[in-house]
Every structure is written in structure tokens, then in C-alpha cells.
Amino acid sequence: MKKMPSIDFILPDGRRRSCAAAETMNLMEVALKNSIPGIIAECNGSAACATCHVIIEDPAGALDPVSDHENDMLDFTAAPREPGSRLSCQIMVDARLDGATVRVPAAT
Numbered sequence: 429m430k431k432m433p434s435i436d437f438i439l440p441d442g443r444r445r446s447c448a449a450a451e452t453m454n455l456m457e458v459a460l461k462n463s464i465p466g467i468i469a470e471c472n473g474s475a476a477c478a479t480c481h482v483i484i485e486d487p488a489g490a491l492d493p494v495s496d497h498e499n500d501m502l503d504f505t506a507a508p509r510e511p512g513s514r515l516s517c518q519i520m521v522d523a524r525l526d527g528a529t530v531r532v533p534a535a536t
């Protein structure tokens with residue numbers, strides 16, 4: 429049986445939580461399924477609200493590049509944009525995320 433990727437979320441209060449993630453899900457869905465605080469996902473994954481903002485601390489460079497639309501929406505996050513900032517709804521889980529560290533900012 430194929431191993432599910434394991435993703436480490438750093439919560440807004442600094443605690444860490446490891447979550448197993450199915451490759452049929454996006455990162456926002458993984459966060460909601462695991463009740464990760466700070467992920468609001470108001471538009472339910474339509475890349476229209478920027479309330480699913482996360483910072484990919486590792487492996488930021490190995491993921492698919494930010495689309496033009498995601499790039500525009502990242503200008504509307506509540507927390508300041510950082511080099512690893514992404515909309516979690518736009519990142520499909522795959523093997524590249526196994527062992528990833530994903531930080532949830534204090535205000536998404």
C-alpha cells in the first residue's frame with residue numbers, strides 16, 4: 429500500500445501538528461479535515477478569498493510555481509506575504525509534500 433504524505437503544520441501559536449494527507453486532496457482540504465486553526469477558506473477553494481494563506485517553509489522551491497491568479501490573490505492576504513506564501517487551496521498533495529513544513533500565519 430502506498431504511504432500517504434505526512435505534512436507538518438506549524439500552528440499560529442507555534443505548536444506543530446503532523447497530518448497524513450491523501451493525494452486526492454489539496455492542502456486547504458487537509459487543513460480543514462484536521463481542524464488546523466487559522467485556515468478559514470471562505471471561498472471553499474476557488475482562489476477568490478486568500479483566507480487559506482500558508483507559508484511553505486519546506487520544500488517551497490520544489491512545488492509547482494504560483495499561477496498569475498494565485499500571485500494576484502496573494503496580495504490580499506491578511507498576514508504579510510512572505511517568500512513561501514501560497515494559497516493552500518491551490519496546492520494538490522503529492523509525494524513532494526511528504527515531510528513538508530507548512531506554517532499558518534497568525535492572521536490569514
Ligand code: FES
Nearest residue numbers: 473475477478517
Ligand atoms: S480557499 Fe479561498 S483562496 Fe483558497
